Amino acid sequence: MNKKKLKKSITILLPAGLLPAELLTVVHDLAERYNLGIYLSTAQNIRLLDVKDENEEVIKKELLDAGAELKGPGKFPLPRICVGSQYCQLGMVNTQAFSNRILERFKNRSNVKPKFKIAVSACPASCSNPLTTDIGIRTLRNGFEVYAGGKGGPKPKVGRRIAAGVDEEQVLEIIEALVDFHACKTGKKQRLVKLIDDPEFPFAAV
Structure with missing residues (x-):
């Protein structure tokens, strides 16, 4: 089947989904x-x-x-987040700060292989859909849960819970292990769900 010709677009990356007023003015002008x-x-x-x-x-x-930072190959994915504890009564963590901490930890990563994504939710309501994301982090009262291998699309799949009751530093270590494993096992691009049953997958279900 022939691929249809698509119109061109430019994607501006917005850490934590925040659009600075100065950049908003530039975008509007353009x-x-x-x-x-x-x-x-x-x-x-x-x-x-x-x-x-x-x-x-x-x-x-x-x-x-x-x-502005523009979307391009090899960049570490920006976490998708909910508004967090600073704007929601149910929220138990500042998702903007946590997202920034994740990006700070992995800012020097280059040649990151697609197609994995990351999501962080500040409570069990999971408004950012962490359960159906490659790496999903969900906040509970006793710490964080981490899910791996979730996916959306025509055949959505809830990820496997691989950690519970962990703190932020432990979450960062888990993300690092998953990203390293994904890089080792992936040629060009791959969803994490394709690797979840690999015998060498670094985490068991909990």
């Missing part, structure tokens, strides 16, 4: 000037739509000059 659509993605990023070939590099340069 959208007005180049007649772009603005799409708020399910990954909590911004995607500029209908980018014409002749304008692509100019738009990217203006975004980079404004301090």
